[in-house]
Amino acid sequence: MTESSLIGFSRGIATDSTFTARNPSSGDSLEPAFCHASEEDLAKACDLAAGAAPVMAGLSGAKKAEFLRDLAERIDGVVDELVGSMTAETGLPEPRVRGETGRTSAQLRMFAGLVEAGNWVDARIDRAQPERQPLPKPDLRSMLRPVGPVAVFCASNFPLAFSVAGGDSASAWAAGCPVIVKAHHAHPATALIVGRAVVESVRACGLPEGAFSLIFGEGRTVGQALVAHPAVKAVGFTGSRAGGRALFDLASQRPEPIPVFAEMSSVNPIFVMPGLGDAKMDEIATGLHGSATLGAGQFCTNPGIVLFPAGEQGERFVESFLSKMRETAAAPMLHEGIRKAYGQGVETLAGREGVDLLLAPEETAGDGRCHATACVLTSDARSFLSDESLLEEVFGPSTLLVSYEDSSELNEVADALEGQLTASVFGKEENLPSYGPLLDILETKAGRLLFNEFPTGVEVCGAVVHGGPYPATTDGRSTSVGTGAILRFARPVCYQGFPEELLPDELKDANPMQIERTEA
Structure with a gap:
């Protein structure tokens, strides 16, 4: 048939x-x-x-x-x-x-x-003004x-x-x-x-x-x-x-x-601001895990890159997220082409200088099944800025965690990003004025900006924007x-x-x- x-x-x-x-x-x-x-x-x-x-x-x-x-x-x-x-x-x-x-x-x-x-x-009407001088206005x-x-x-x-x-x-x-x-x-x-x-x-x-x-x-x-x-x-x-x-x-x-x-194409960067405290950082790690692995990471709004403050608190954040990703079971990918591209993308990232592979995706059995497991990589802002290949999307449950030293470095990373569907900032409302330079940059990079929320879900309504500068979209x-x-x-x-x-x-x-x- x-x-x-x-x-x-x-x-x-x-x-x-x-x-x-x-x-x-x-x-x-x-x-x-x-x-x-x-x-x-x-x-x-x-x-x-x-x-x-x-x-x-x-x-x-x-x-x-x-x-x-x-x-x-x-x-x-x-x-x-x-x-x-x-x-x-x-x-x-x-x-x-x-x-x-x-x-x-x-x-x-x-x-x-x-x-x-x-x-x-968007109906617009400009009525005629036949008596207008020096020339009449048409309808x-x-x-x-x-x-x-x-x-x-x-x-x-x-x-x-x-x-x-x-x-x-x-x-x-x-x-x-x-x-x-x-x-x-x-x-x-x-x-x-x-x-x-x-x-x-x-x-x-x-x-x-x-x-x-x-x-x-x-x-x-x-x-x-x-x-x-x-x-x-x-x-x-x-x-x-x-x-x-x-x-x-x-x-x-x-x-x-x-x-x-x-x-x-979009890596949907997340920017974690300093001074949030361990409890909030662990909460972010939990939410990030859910967002990054939802549907085996096969969403165009999947957060692929996360910027976090360097230091002991940042290290605890990485370990908290890593422990959650380790517990994530293998999930079917939509088809073999996506699974192969995911594996190749992770392999490319892991092979770059300044990138550490903390959790490697496991190979699935060679029986025709199309499954994938989670992946976590880390780098630092200086390495990230020196290698354009780290900007590229890996479609699947993979997350690149990038540490930064100060706001200047953070803004520099934001400025280096390509066009995105989304960009998310996690911080304190009372510190919003200090985030101004970062937000100004992100407004030029993404179609949807989020504050203290993850980007994966897309509300279908009048105000939503699911688009962004190239290569997120062609328009x-x-x-x-x-x-x-x-x-x-x-x-x-x-x-x-x-x-x-x-x-x-x-x-x-x-x-x-x-x-x-x-x-x-």
Whole structure:
């Protein structure tokens, strides 16, 4: 038995070229096999999306909200099926699957509420002043409009929330864009379950067939062809720096360059300030252990580097954290590629001058299983600053502890960091003024700053920013989580001198949608 891509309302072509997922806990190959998408499949998906784009752009906020809520209900309705597929394909436990299912459906409902209210379009009106001298002022009105078909690449570490109907797709649909999803090779059955739910919702709500397609296939070949297709107008991606940068470069080289919103690489540094006391330091060590090992460290917000004050208290902090990491059991990684990259990353760090390996990850048995154990390394600020390779992300349950002597050294380390998704500071509120220089630096480095909190969890809401300067993302002005994610897939359009009857409802004088507008 084989499965094929979903090209609008049709199945893709059954080809002889297939692949299967693998259970990371057992090493077993999983059925069914999935056909690699043909060139014809890809071309049809893009053509359908191009045809659907003007229809999607004309949908009311109420109609888009109806679709998003219907899809949320359908995804909640297949949660038991998702538990079976996701636990087999990823090794993730049932509570995580159910939690991620709830997050995914909640995201869809959040965007439904956003587009139903309508304020997100940023409507602006400057009325005409025909008597103005020396020149009359024309009537100008602007609002955000959808960019067109969006290609979305599923993430390996979030098979639901950053995948077929995850944040990228949900925000693109909310903006009024058709979506073509490239499934991840590690969890195709999960993608197909959600993909079928999307097709059912598209049909039930009367959306055009090209509103959604799901493509299976080899990432480099199919993914590059998708990004290069002229019908595609934007890209959403969550994955490695190499993968995201390749798509970004390809999109930039098109005859018509398009934006690529890639979330890629972050070490999410934590800065522990001096003078906190042993009890607080031990509390931080406990929280850090939980944050660093959650989901076998396979979160883009996993804290990979921790700066702590040198001295006896710092040594006790290291020992406290190390003892907790030693007790951490091996956990399955999402697929073999991630496990290999984790091992290679740790080996590279451990081999650098000035780095000590305090806890080495254990090799798992050569039986096809894909497990990893925790790793702890230490260094000092001077060594860290002299070796750029120590700045690189190791995706997995690995933590590099870096000691510093004074605030000057701490600020120097902060300044040397690349762009990050998050940066956390642990200290005393009464000492906040003295942290000013550090916070000023971190504001230029990260999309989300935390005080006395760990970065791993990401709240889905209006104010959250899940983004940051390169290489955290390819566009540090955006977020891939929260209501602000919709702005990636919209562009401002200005209407000058238009008669009332030709204006979008959001810009008409009567304001029939009763939305918030900036008027002058």
